[in-house]
Amino acid sequence: MTRVFSFVTVIGVAVLLAACSPAPRDVTQDDINMLARQIRNLSPEVDPAEADRAAFIAYTYSLQLAEEYNVTDNPIIHNAKVNNGWRARGLCVHWAEDIEKRLNAEGFQTLEMHRAIAEGSELRIDHSTAIISARGDTMNDGVVLDPWRTGGLLYWSRTLDDQRYFWEPQQLVLERKYQAKLERKGGPAPD
Template identity: 55%
Template sequence: MIRALVFAAALATLTACATPPPSSGDEVQRLAAEIQSLGPDIDPEEATRAARIAHAYTAQLVQEYKITDPPLIHNAKVNKGLRPRGLCWHWAEDIERRLDQEQFRTLEMHRAIANADNPFRIDHSTAIISRKGESMYDGVVLDPWRYGGVLFWSPLVEDTRYEWVPREEVLEKRRQEQVGQLTRLALN
């Protein structure tokens, strides 16, 4: 019975990660409008450029990462050395790095991690774009991993699938836990 439940949960997870949301209209323009709505001082040209780059670079990374499978299967291939990159943090790192190259005046990038404290789920990384000077919580999630190379985007507050935490907070907590473990080992 437990095996059947575990299998069903794994299958549901694989299916959920493999099915992109329905696409309607011009995605680049819709994302540009969402970015523009982050504040009245967002440069419309920057919003459009960010949206265009996010979509085009996602397509480029699909080729570079050799994406042919749903995200979790691709992850297994990366972990076995059969694919070069394509884990969620690779997507987040590469999208953030590419958009940072633009040196936007009115926009800035953030990184976030979800599920870091959940022992039953693998943690998940993403990039977030916000108005310059705002926190990631006021931004738009840019997640090309979630649907295997199809760019998912949403205002962070509307992304109910994940509870995003600033990457720096998660990494600092992990560093403190490692220091604690090393201290305990040294005392024993």
């Protein structure tokens, strides 16, 4: 009986540790090619070379940020480290800011970056991300670029296909939160 208990305990600890581990950091050319294809398919106006470059940067820069942020745990544990001052950066908002800034630095002519927030609920905290779209399209027509979700390995999907989050434009969410804060303090926002 003690052996069974010991075995179950060891397996339980191993599963727990695996669940708290950061994402594997293996990116293949096929991964990059699939994202590039998705970006190219956003519009016939998208320059294929820009789509290829954006996909390559999104994947490789996500891995670089994971190193710079010293990500050694899953995203929630890493957030706790940032919030307690044990790490300087690595909250979802940092990932979104840095990916957006890096891709904007490319000066793409046929692609455009957006910022989005999925508001929290009783079970979730707010989550920020960057979204890439064809120039002139909305964020809902784009592709979510979310390396925070897996601790550095890029997650991506069409915005409206993301089963985990309902994305809204960052500015809209921030304005709504500001209004709610003012109302809690006893009055509407000044005109």
